[in-house]
Structures are given as C-alpha cells and as structure tokens.
Amino acid sequence: MVVRICTGHVGTTAGDGATDRQSVRSVLKLMSVRAFLISTLFAVAIAGCAKEPEDYRPDIDPEERQLGAEQHPLLLAEFGGSYDAPEALYLKGLGEKVAVPANLAGQCTFTLVNSDVVNAFAVPGCYIYVTRGLMGIVNSEAELASVLAHEIGHIVADHGERQQKRSLWRQLGVLAVGLVTGSEALTRLAGNAAGYFTLRYSRNQEYESDDLGIRYLTQAGYDPNAASDMLAALARNEQYMTRTRGQDDAKSIPEWARTHPLTENRIERSREAAAATGAGNLPENERAFLREVDGLLYGDDPAQGFVMGRRFAHPVMRIGFVAPQGFTLTNSPQAILIDGPDGLRGEFGGGRMPPGGLDDYAAAVVDQMLRGAPAQAGQPQTSRSNGIPLLILPVVVGTQQGDVQITVAAYDAGSGSAYHFVMASQPAEATAAALRELFLSFHLLTPQQVAALRPRRIRVLSAGRGDTAQSLAGGMASDHPLEHFLMLNGRSADQPLRPGELVKIVAFAGARP
Numbered sequence: 001m002v003v004r005i006c007t008g009h010v011g012t013t014a015g016d017g018a019t020d021r022q023s024v025r026s027v028l029k030l031m032s033v034r035a036f037l038i039s040t041l042f043a044v045a046i047a048g049c050a051k052e053p054e055d056y057r058p059d060i061d062p063e064e065r066q067l068g069a070e071q072h073p074l075l076l077a078e079f080g081g082s083y084d085a086p087e088a089l090y091l092k093g094l095g096e097k098v099a100v101p102a103n104l105a106g107q108c109t110f111t112l113v114n115s116d117v118v119n120a121f122a123v124p125g126c127y128i129y130v131t132r133g134l135m136g137i138v139n140s141e142a143e144l145a146s147v148l149a150h151e152i153g154h155i156v157a158d159h160g161e162r163q164q165k166r167s168l169w170r171q172l173g174v175l176a177v178g179l180v181t182g183s184e185a186l187t188r189l190a191g192n193a194a195g196y197f198t199l200r201y202s203r204n205q206e207y208e209s210d211d212l213g214i215r216y217l218t219q220a221g222y223d224p225n226a227a228s229d230m231l232a233a234l235a236r237n238e239q240y241m242t243r244t245r246g247q248d249d250a251k252s253i254p255e256w257a258r259t260h261p262l263t264e265n266r267i268e269r270s271r272e273a274a275a276a277t278g279a280g281n282l283p284e285n286e287r288a289f290l291r292e293v294d295g296l297l298y299g300d301d302p303a304q305g306f307v308m309g310r311r312f313a314h315p316v317m318r319i320g321f322v323a324p325q326g327f328t329l330t331n332s333p334q335a336i337l338i339d340g341p342d343g344l345r346g347e348f349g350g351g352r353m354p355p356g357g358l359d360d361y362a363a364a365v366v367d368q369m370l371r372g373a374p375a376q377a378g379q380p381q382t383s384r385s386n387g388i389p390l391l392i393l394p395v396v397v398g399t400q401q402g403d404v405q406i407t408v409a410a411y412d413a414g415s416g417s418a419y420h421f422v423m424a425s426q427p428a429e430a431t432a433a434a435l436r437e438l439f440l441s442f443h444l445l446t447p448q449q450v451a452a453l454r455p456r457r458i459r460v461l462s463a464g465r466g467d468t469a470q471s472l473a474g475g476m477a478s479d480h481p482l483e484h485f486l487m488l489n490g491r492s493a494d495q496p497l498r499p500g501e502l503v504k505i506v507a508f509a510g511a512r513p
C-alpha cells in the first residue's frame with residue numbers, strides 16, 4: 001500500500017491466471033519499464049499560478065471529455081478495476097452532491113477503484129477515482145466528501161490541463177495514462193529521470209484545490225473541518241505504514257514516505273480555511289458513513305495476490321516469492337512493483353507460455369519492453385528455482401543517461417503458465433547477488449499455504465460498556481492490532497470509548513469479530 005492523495009498514483013497485482021487478457025496485460029505492465037527509457041526523451045514543464053475565485057469557470061470541453069472516456073477503461077485496468085459494491089454507489093451519490101456547488105452536476109464520473117493503495121486522483125474530463133484503501137481510513141461522510149471536493153477542485157482549476165500538454169498526452173497514447181495521473185508506478189520506475197516524469201501537482205496547486213474543496217464541502221452542507229481531519233487521517237496512515245514497515249525492515253520505508261509527508265503546514269492551513277468559513281456547526285455524518293463501509297474489502301484482493309512485507313503470494317495462481325532484505329514490494333493491478341537498494345527497480349508478472357517455451361517468453365518480455373530500442377542481449381542461462389525451470393536473460397540498453405542493465409528471469413510454472421521478473425539497474429556487481437536471491441525465491445504454494453491466504457474486511461462494531469481500544473483491537477486481523485486500530489479510527493490509546501460508539505476493525509472475511 002502507498003499513501004498519496006493527488007500527488008501520484010499507484011497500483012497493485014499480478015495477472016489472474018492464464019487468460020487471453022494477459023497478452024493485453026503484459027503490454028500494459030511493461031509500460032512502466034518502457035517509461036524508464038522513454039522518460040529520457042521528454043521533459044514536462046509544470047507551471048502553476050493562483051486564480052482569483054471569480055476566474056473559476058468549470059469548462060469540460062468535448063475533447064477533454066472524449067480523452068477522459070478513452071482513458072477510463074485503461075486506467076481501471078491498470079489500477080485494479082472498479083470495486084462494484086454498494087460502497088461504489090454511495091461514492092457516486094456523494095460525488096454528485098459535491099459536484100453541484102462546483103457547477104459540475106451530472107458531468108463527472110466517480111469510480112471506486114479496487115486497490116488497497118490509499119489514493120484519490122482526478123483526470124481531465126472530470127473522471128474522479130477513489131481507492132477502497134482510502135475509503136477504509138475515512139471516518140465520516142464529510143471526510144470522504146472533502147476528498148471528492150478537493151479532486152473536483154483540481155478539475156475546476158484545470159490543473160491537469162496546465163500540467164500536461166494535450167499534444168504530449170496524445171503522442172504518448174496508452175503510456176500517457178500514467179503521466180496524467182502521475183502514476184506512482186511509472187514515476188518510481190522512471191529512476192533517475194523521475195524529475196522529468198514528475199506530474200505531481202505543485203504545492204500551490206494542492207493549496208488551491210484544498211481551498212476550492214473546502215468551499216464546495218461547505219456549500220454541499222458538510223462541516224468544512226472534515227478537510228483537515230481527512231489530511232490528518234492520511235498523515236496518520238502514512239506514519240503507521242512507515243512505522244510498521246520500519247519494524248519489519250528499516251530500509252524498506254518507501255521513498256515517498258520519507259520525501260513527501262503530508263505536512264503539518266497543509267493540515268494547519270486547511271484548518272484555518274475551514275475556520276474562516278464560519279460554518280463549523282455543519283454535520284460530519286460519521287455513523288451514516290461507518291454503516292456504509294461495514295464489509296468493505298480491506299488490504300489485498302485475493303484475485304490480485306497478497307503482499308506481506310517482502311513476501312508475495314498468490315492463492316489463485318498458487319505461486320510466491322520472497323524479496324531480499326532492503327527490498328519493498330507494492331501490489332499493483334498489472335504487476336508487483338519491486339524496489340531494491342541502489343536504484344534497483346522492476347516488476348513481477350505473468351502470462352501464457354508460448355509454444356517456443358521460456359526462450360520465446362523471455363524474448364517477448366524484452367521485445368514488448370524495448371519496442372525496438374537499441375539493446376544488446378547477453379547469453380541466456382537456464383537453471384531451476386525450487387524445482388521450477390528458470391531462464392535468466394541479461395540485456396544492456398543504451399540510454400542518454402548511460403547503460404541500463406535489464407535482467408529478465410522467466411519461469412515455467414506448468415499448465416501453460418509462465419511468470420517473470422524484469423529488473424532494471426545500473427550495471428553493478430553488488431546488485432547481482434540480490435537479484436540471484438530474488439530469482440531463486442520463486443516457488444509454488446502448498447495447499448496449506450493457499451488456505452491460509454484469506455481476504456480481510458472492515459467490520460463496524462458498536463462499543464459496549466467496558467470496551468476499550470485494547471479490547472476491541474484484540475479482534476483485529478493485523479500484525480500491529482492496537483496501533484492499526486487507533487490509526488483506522490483516528491483515536492489515541494487513552495481516549496475512552498463511549499458505549500454505542502461505532503468503530504472500525506479489520507477482520508478475516510467470514511470471521512465473527
């Protein structure tokens with residue numbers, strides 16, 4: 001999971017079995033490594049300047065609308081698909097409510113994305129996305145409305161348009177999906193060239209959207225203080241992720257958590273803007289919201305596989321691997337994103353085994369990634385990983401920033417299924433040992449291991465007399481139950497629970513809390 005609101009997206013997973021869709025997926029999931037190369041060719045200048053309030057006239061022109069409609073299914077395919085449950089209808093209804101004061105009633109498409117990554121983003125054409133990961137850490141209807149209002153702010157202030165020249169968007173075609181949304185996956189894999197690919201909104205653009213969002217939130221009838229509460233919830237989640245990952249492996253704290261915290265300053269600024277509206281007595285609708293999210297899938301979707309620290313396991317494909325110390329895994333819909341030390345980056349994915357076997361599969365992975373870019377393939381090596389046939393193919397690609405070493409490890413998992421790692425690094429001896437450890441960790445899961453991989457859901461409980469945070473946290477399916485409980489509910493350990501108060505816990509699906 002990754003935390004980010006409007007500053008980048010992310011995603012989660014490997015494919016889901018040997019289906020024809022996978023040929024499409026293979027192309028999509030290789031985009032990020034292509035970005036590593038293509039990023040050397042483009043530089044995007046970002047300019048931001050504040051507007052006076054009366055200058056905001058939402059105009060979604062037909063071309064933007066069409067582009068948004070074209071990108072929508074591709075975006076969903078990349079980020080995990082839509083989460084089609086009652087929560088999605090609730091989100092749409094709430095979005096419409098907030099769109100009214102922005103003069104965008106009936107003009108936006110609100111989608112709940114099936115990803116545990118904590119994120120929300122807006123795409124020109126007024127396509128607005130919220131992940132179920134984000135919905136899980138929200139504690140009131142007003143907080144969720146503040147996220148939607150903030151995203152609508154980006155649309156109204158035309159940040160996407162200012163950030164991204166449309167010609168460039170078109171030029172890059174499918175690849176632009178990641179650009180427009182500031183895809184975390186693409187940005188991360190862009191490596192040294194990340195600066196060129198940085199499509200995060202500027203701080204001033206975030207402030208501008210915060211201000212617009214608070215205006216729409218208030219006009220839609222919600223307590224404007226929910227905006228700063230929401231930013232605080234995001235910060236809490238980010239701190240929790242950093243801390244719990246830190247206990248597992250200090251080096252695995254992702255870069256975004258170290259360099260892009262949700263600053264106290266932004267939270268404070270939002271609090272002051274809310275106070276200035278003089279509308280602090282509007283409702284937050286906590287209970288209505290909590291009843292809506294009862295049962296929401298939490299964490300990894302079994303169909304996309306489970307990331308547990310440095311370990312990945314897929315109960316449907318029945319495969320897994322363990323990354324070496326110092327590596328970070330992120331479950332994205334198209335691939336498992338892998339970050340290692342010294343700028344080592346790559347992905348894990350799968351596809352159908354071609355008739356020509358592993359040689360052809362590895363060659364296809366390289367071809368799809370490079371698209372004819374000049375490259376020199378080395379000698380393929382064959383071996384086995386936990387009994388599974390393995391082929392390792394090294395390729396050197398020349399870029400403007402020097403040689404990049406690409407290493408493909410392809411596996412024949414039987415029954416026509418193939419899997420692969422594709423890792424990019426600057427050529428260095430030190431990374432070879434880490435890659436070898438990673439490649440040799442690939443294995444098939446035992447039936448017992450498959451059975452242990454169960455989905456988790458949000459459960460909403462009513463606190464009874466004598467219940468404490470500690471007692472309720474006891475029912476959490478989490479490695480850090482109390483900390484996790486406090487983060488999810490925005491509480492401190494010494495804050496007493498009122499009888500009848502609703503709180504969220506995370507429990508295994510089917511388990512009685």
Ligand SMILES: [Zn+2]
Nearest residue numbers: 005006206209
């Ligand atoms: Zn934003």
